Amino acid sequence: MSLYLLHCSPDPKALTAWATRQRLLSPDGDLGYAFHALLSAAFGELAPKPFRYLDARQGLLAYTDQPLSALRENAALATPDVERALGLDSLTARAFPEIWRKDQVLAFEVRVRPIVRPTKGPERDLFQYTAEQSEAPGTLNREGVYADWLGRKFAEQDAAEISQASMEAFRLSRVIRRAGPDGAGKRKTYTPYGPDAIFKGRLRVGDSDAFTRLLQRGIGRHRAFGFGMVLLRPAHSC
Structure with missing residues (x-):
């Protein structure tokens, strides 16, 4: 059972501008729906979830069952504004353990x-x-x-x-x-x-x-x- 941890570094200014244009910024500034829409725009049906946006320094983390090659292939079709907002040029992923030790x-x-x-x-x-x-x-x-x-x-x-x-x-x-x-x-x-x-x-x-x-x-x-x-x-x- 494959599991990968994905990371990218969204651009705060491009992200806020994109979310504002799409009217996806909540009154409290929550970016959850904006990231949901951006990930779908970049990766289509391979959009990773769940995800967590930590902050501008630590970026966005997500779990996916897809290897990095498949994600990059889909992300290659993303529009420039989506690419900038998500920081797709920083996209990386690493494999998580396939077997967890009981009582670990x-x-x-x-x-x-x-x-x-x-x-x-x-x-x-x-x-x-x-x-x-x-x-x-x-x-x-x-x-x-x-x-x-x-x-x-x-x-x-x-x-x-x-x-x-x-x-x-x-x-x-x-x-x-x-x-x-x-x-x-x-x-x-x-x-x-x-x-x-x-x-x-x-x-x-x-x-x-x-x-x-x-x-x-x-x-x-x-x-x-x-x-x-x-x-x-x-x-x-x-």
């Missing part, structure tokens, strides 16, 4: 959007929704609710077990999304408001194939828009 301990970092989608109505902040459903909402705290949810996500199919996790950053942010086409074939833009959290911690690998699938899939919703990418480091770096 790793440090992780992940940006997540912990939400639920009720049967009716828009998506909801998981903490607020859980508090409303609880008989003792005063006993709940945001970090604990999110950490429990995160632990369940990692544990699916015995992928991994979290041994320690802490919420390093949190904010409520608005992101750009587009609804399905209306009767005229047009897609309306809307800006849902929701939780935006970064967790760091340690995990213990379970089933090797399940862990690779978790990395490929990402954690939670909005994975194609900058959330859910699990970044890994040696355990001593956490």
Whole structure:
């Protein structure tokens, strides 16, 4: 099961100009939809996800099951403005392990959007929704609710077990999304408001194939828009 870590260095000015022209910059400055659109424009159906834009210095990281040669072949057809915005001349990738040792301990970092989608109505902040459903909402705290949810996500199919996790950053942010086409074939833009959290911690690998699938899939919703990418480091770096 092949997995590659991709890196490129987007040009901040070209990126902001492109996102503004395309009306893909959220009121809070989130670039998730802009990167989603840029990656699709550059790589088509091979667009890597999940991805994480760190900052202008560290650039953009993404997971893909495609080798660098295939990505460069598709990116060769990108328009000049897409090439500049993504920094495709800096595109690199390296292979990730194909087999993970059971009980291997790793440090992780992940940006997540912990939400639920009720049967009716828009998506909801998981903490607020859980508090409303609880008989003792005063006993709940945001970090604990999110950490429990995160632990369940990692544990699916015995992928991994979290041994320690802490919420390093949190904010409520608005992101750009587009609804399905209306009767005229047009897609309306809307800006849902929701939780935006970064967790760091340690995990213990379970089933090797399940862990690779978790990395490929990402954690939670909005994975194609900058959330859910699990970044890994040696355990001593956490």
